[in-house]
Amino acid sequence: MNAPAASSPHRELGLTDSEFELIVEKLGREPNGVELAMFSLLWSEHCAYKHSRKLLRRLPTEGERVVMGPGENAGAVSLGEDVAIAFKVESHNHPSAVEPFQGAATGVGGILRDVFALGARPIAILDSLRFGEPDSVRSRHLLDGAVRGIGHYGNSIGVPTVGGEIYFEPTYEHNCLVNAMCVGIARRDEMVRAAAAGVGNAVVLIGASTGRDGIGGASVLASAELGEGDEAKRPTVQIGDPFEESKVLECCLELLGKGLLVSLQDLGAAGLTSSASEMASAGGVGIDLDVATVPLREGDMEPFEIMVSESQERMLAVVEPGRVAEVIAVCEKWQTGGTNIGAIADHGLVRVLRAGEVVGEMPVEALVDGCPLYDLEPAEPEGWIYGNEASLRGDATPAETLLALLASPSVASKRWAFEQYDSIVGSRTARRPESADAAVLAIPEADAAIAVSIDGNGRRVACDPYAGTVEAVLECAQNLACAGAEPLGLTNCLNFGNPEKPATAWQLDRSVQGLADACEALGVPVVGGNVSLYNEGPDGPIYPTPVVGMVGELPDPILTAPSAFAAAGDAIALLGPFEPTLAGSELAKLRGELDAGLPQPDVAAVAAACAAVRAAVRAGKVASVHDVSDGGLACALAEAAIGAGLGCGVDLQHLRERGCSPEEALFGEGPGGFLISGEAEKLESLAGEGVAVLHLGKVGGETIEIAAGDRSLSLPLSEAERAWRSLGAPLTG
Amino acid sequence: MVWGVVQFPGSCDERDALHACGLSGEARLVWHESRDLDGIDAVVVPGGFSYGDYLRAGAIARFSPAMEAVAEFAAAGGPVLGICNGFQVLCETDLLPGALLVNESLRFVCRQVELDVAALSPQEGGKLDNIAEQTLSIPAKHGEGRYWAPDETLDQLEANGQIAFRYAPGHNPNGSARDIAGVRNAAGNVLGLMPHPEHAVDAMTGSTDGLAVFEAVAGARA
Numbered sequence: 001m002n003a004p005a006a007s008s009p010h011r012e013l014g015l016t017d018s019e020f021e022l023i024v025e026k027l028g029r030e031p032n033g034v035e036l037a038m039f040s041l042l043w044s045e046h047c048a049y050k051h052s053r054k055l056l057r058r059l060p061t062e063g064e065r066v067v068m069g070p071g072e073n074a075g076a077v078s079l080g081e082d083v084a085i086a087f088k089v090e091s092h093n094h095p096s097a098v099e100p101f102q103g104a105a106t107g108v109g110g111i112l113r114d115v116f117a118l119g120a121r122p123i124a125i126l127d128s129l130r131f132g133e134p135d136s137v138r139s140r141h142l143l144d145g146a147v148r149g150i151g152h153y154g155n156s157i158g159v160p161t162v163g164g165e166i167y168f169e170p171t172y173e174h175n176c177l178v179n180a181m182c183v184g185i186a187r188r189d190e191m192v193r194a195a196a197a198g199v200g201n202a203v204v205l206i207g208a209s210t211g212r213d214g215i216g217g218a219s220v221l222a223s224a225e226l227g228e229g230d231e232a233k234r235p236t237v238q239i240g241d242p243f244e245e246s247k248v249l250e251c252c253l254e255l256l257g258k259g260l261l262v263s264l265q266d267l268g269a270a271g272l273t274s275s276a277s278e279m280a281s282a283g284g285v286g287i288d289l290d291v292a293t294v295p296l297r298e299g300d301m302e303p304f305e306i307m308v309s310e311s312q313e314r315m316l317a318v319v320e321p322g323r324v325a326e327v328i329a330v331c332e333k334w335q336t337g338g339t340n341i342g343a344i345a346d347h348g349l350v351r352v353l354r355a356g357e358v359v360g361e362m363p364v365e366a367l368v369d370g371c372p373l374y375d376l377e378p379a380e381p382e383g384w385i386y387g388n389e390a391s392l393r394g395d396a397t398p399a400e401t402l403l404a405l406l407a408s409p410s411v412a413s414k415r416w417a418f419e420q421y422d423s424i425v426g427s428r429t430a431r432r433p434e435s436a437d438a439a440v441l442a443i444p445e446a447d448a449a450i451a452v453s454i455d456g457n458g459r460r461v462a463c464d465p466y467a468g469t470v471e472a473v474l475e476c477a478q479n480l481a482c483a484g485a486e487p488l489g490l491t492n493c494l495n496f497g498n499p500e501k502p503a504t505a506w507q508l509d510r511s512v513q514g515l516a517d518a519c520e521a522l523g524v525p526v527v528g529g530n531v532s533l534y535n536e537g538p539d540g541p542i543y544p545t546p547v548v549g550m551v552g553e554l555p556d557p558i559l560t561a562p563s564a565f566a567a568a569g570d571a572i573a574l575l576g577p578f579e580p581t582l583a584g585s586e587l588a589k590l591r592g593e594l595d596a597g598l599p600q601p602d603v604a605a606v607a608a609a610c611a612a613v614r615a616a617v618r619a620g621k622v623a624s625v626h627d628v629s630d631g632g633l634a635c636a637l638a639e640a641a642i643g644a645g646l647g648c649g650v651d652l653q654h655l656r657e658r659g660c661s662p663e664e665a666l667f668g669e670g671p672g673g674f675l676i677s678g679e680a681e682k683l684e685s686l687a688g689e690g691v692a693v694l695h696l697g698k699v700g701g702e703t704i705e706i707a708a709g710d711r712s713l714s715l716p717l718s719e720a721e722r723a724w725r726s727l728g729a730p731l732t733g
Numbered sequence: 734m735v736w737g738v739v740q741f742p743g744s745c746d747e748r749d750a751l752h753a754c755g756l757s758g759e760a761r762l763v764w765h766e767s768r769d770l771d772g773i774d775a776v777v778v779p780g781g782f783s784y785g786d787y788l789r790a791g792a793i794a795r796f797s798p799a800m801e802a803v804a805e806f807a808a809a810g811g812p813v814l815g816i817c818n819g820f821q822v823l824c825e826t827d828l829l830p831g832a833l834l835v836n837e838s839l840r841f842v843c844r845q846v847e848l849d850v851a852a853l854s855p856q857e858g859g860k861l862d863n864i865a866e867q868t869l870s871i872p873a874k875h876g877e878g879r880y881w882a883p884d885e886t887l888d889q890l891e892a893n894g895q896i897a898f899r900y901a902p903g904h905n906p907n908g909s910a911r912d913i914a915g916v917r918n919a920a921g922n923v924l925g926l927m928p929h930p931e932h933a934v935d936a937m938t939g940s941t942d943g944l945a946v947f948e949a950v951a952g953a954r955a
Contacts, residue, residue, distance in 0.1 A: 151841050152841075155745075155782075156785070156786075158745025242785070243742070243782060243784065246743050247742050334742065335742055418843075420840050420841050420842065422841070422843050422874045424929075424932050424938065424939075425932075427752060427931075427932060427938055430938060442937060442938075558937055
């Protein structure tokens with residue numbers, strides 16, 4: 001953060017001297033207080049993407065199925081003729097690091113509004129969370145608060161939380177990550193864009209009244225590093241009211257269903273300032289807002305406070321003048337606010353009035369597109385720049401190693417968390433959390449189903465930002481393949497440190513390139529996303545953490561395979577180009593052996609394996625399928641066995657023929673591996689051009705027996721299960 | 734058979750209930766400000782967070798015009814099913830005995846549970862006894878689902894055959910007294926339970942055991 005200087009109000013608001021000079025130049029005069037507050041928010045990293053926008057141009061955003069792409073409130077892809085699936089992931093990291101319950105709750109609230117702003121009914125939430133190790137009191141506090149907050153908001157509003165992931169790494173100790181993804185369903189003919197249109201049309205503020213909460217959230221909190229005295233920033237965190245949002249949601253969907261709105265936008269970061277300016281910018285028009293008409297929680301609010309307030313559960317709509325009364329009547333039915341606060345104009349300005357008197361006047365273009373975009377100055381750091389202490393003895397036996405991996409918080413069952421979420425409301429959830437690799441939701445409106453996955457392993461991205469990000473995309477694609485689904489589109493949240501630092505700039509640059517290349521190679525368009533920078537605490541930056549959310553299509557929700565083994569006697573095989581190494585693995589972390597570098601993934605080979613698995617799942621040729629991920633093949637086998645209550649006996653000799661050591665075969669990680677079970681002949685029939693299938697062994701018994709040369713192991717299933725289910729106890733204590 | 738599903742601001746599971754009811758007849762929503770139950774044969778008070786439930790679950794909903802109409806409907810012998818928040822509302826409305834307290838874990842919990850269908854004695858007004866299954870697998874999801882009543886009330890409920898469902902051993906997710914998952918009124922036409930039968934009407938989402946509950950309620954006119 002820049003040092004506060006009483007003489008430079010713009011610095012206190014996070015603007016640099018040269019940015020301030022540019023504002024003066026664009027206005028032809030010094031901005032007044034209202035204008036400065038509005039500029040400081042829209043020119044913040046959070047709103048202007050000034051360090052990332054150039055990079056994001058590399059991402060492929062077009063495809064046959066894309067209905068709405070980046071620039072709208074959320075992206076959307078088509079599902080059949082009439083239906084669209086809208087989705088987006090967004091971060092609420094800094095608010096959650098300061099006040100986890102409300103930070104996470106309002107993160108969910110915000111992403112829900114992004115989706116219903118399109119006219120889509122939210123049908124699922126997934127979340128991707130990162131905390132420090134759970135042996136730290138602070139991490140447990142943040143985790144507990146964030147999980148409660150997500151549950152509080154999602155459960156109360158009746159949108160199921162169907163999936164997600166939680167990783168624990170020391171670099172997130174001070175700066176946790178809370179990324180929430182929402183998926184919604186819309187009739188394509190009822191969808192609406194965010195662009196304001198129609199000079200003379202009314203601007204209607206829908207939802208909650210406006211208070212002093214969240215003032216400066218986007219600039220002070222979201223666009224600076226965390227540090228000492230963050231408790232004092234708590235007032236910049238918003239307070240969520242899911243009941244209000246539930247009414248606003250139903251109200252907006254009714255308004256859109258009746259065709260009463262020209263456009264609709266949610267009020268998120270920077271409140272009215274960003275919503276009004278972005279709507280005007282997208283529509284190429286101007287906008288007048290009279291702050292004296294905005295319903296307030298506190299009567300004495302200043303115009304700048306009203307314009308920058310981040311009070312939650314508010315939407316901004318453009319309405320034809322003749323239909324305002326009808327709109328307000330629907331708001332009254334749902335017992336929520338509906339107030340005409342302004343009009344669309346042809347002057348190309350954002351004009352803020354108070355009871356008719358102009359108190360701020362700025363060209364839309366200067367506010368929205370005038371912020372300078374910065375080039376990064378990347379420099380590759382030398383070697384591993386993060387710490388890593390060994391927590392596992394060097395002489396641990398293979399069985400002890402497997403137990404340590406299963407109990408490792410990032411690998412262990414997350415039941416403690418997901419049982420606090422309603423995962424079934426809406427009657428679409430065909431696969432509940434941990435029963436399959438992706439969430440599966442029925443979409444009877446399109447006579448189809450979708451699978452959704454969210455992934456991102458920051459540790460592996462830290463090892464190699466390019467390869468690690470490619471892997472995150474592949475992991476999502478593999479999870480969808482396990483559900484029999486074909487990818488339709490992707491959303492992402494790029495969580496990184498301070499981009500003004502060369503090492504972080506390099507990570508960001510390489511990661512975005514990996515994302516672009518992987519999406520291009522898989523033919524999956526990026527339809528939306530979010531960037532969260534300055535994720536640093538006193539001990540340094542977080543692991544670079546691109547989080548990828550992917551939505552895919554499958555013909556029938558019944559045609560999905562579970563991740564757990566199905567029956568004793570079934571054959572077990574490994575499908576795909578899996579070539580495990582210990583680089584960046586969970587085991588390398590436990591041993592304190594993390595280092596820079598990952599093997600470069602073969603995207604085409606993984607894509608071929610995904611296609612084979614997808615076809616096999618749809619044809620019912622596999623009884624179970626689980627992608628090989630954290631903790632390697634041994635952990636994948638243990639998870640499939642624990643889920644079924646059935647042991648297994650396998651021999652990894654064939655895998656060792658790919659050149660890996662016994663240890664790499666057991667615990668090595670890398671993309672491209674699917675653990676499948678079923679009838680032996682059916683599994684063998686899946687081998688084809690470019691797709692290898694290795695027979696491993698059989699399901700059955702009460703132990704996990706893995707032959708791997710001099711590292712062979714045998715572990716009672718009950719012991720493995722105890723380790724894997726060990727995460728809950730210390731968290732509830 | 735025409736079902737009415739009450740919809741409050743903040744209801745969450747009303748569309749699920751509507752779908753489940755629609756499998757055994759017609760079904761329509763009843764807006765919370767409406768007293769109109771004309772032509773409705775059975776009422777469902779669905780799950781969710783009526784009016785936000787910020788004060789105490791169900792405490793505001795009991796004052797709604799729709800609930801006044803439901804109370805009259807029940808008094809006239811009409812079958813009423815309260816699910817989760819609906820059960821809480823029926824207890825607040827005094828249509829059912831007892832109260833639902835915050836879960837023992839102090840956390841929201843969502844999981845599949847097994848319910849034992851309590852033996853109902855016909856002479857005690859056992860109008861729900863056409864559930865043939867002994868145990869039902871149905872999901873539960875709530876933060877305030879711990880059934881509580883004074884011991885003498887619980888004894889009386891047991892004696893009257895008013896305990897409709899108990900959590901099977903090891904399945905009590907919230908610390909409910911005597912593992913009680915659902916109760917009915919003395920007349921037998923009003924039933925409330927915390928688990929969600931409307932989320933157990935399709936094998937695709939996990940179970941069809943909830944259908945039996947709707948069938949039982951459909952035949953429960955006192």
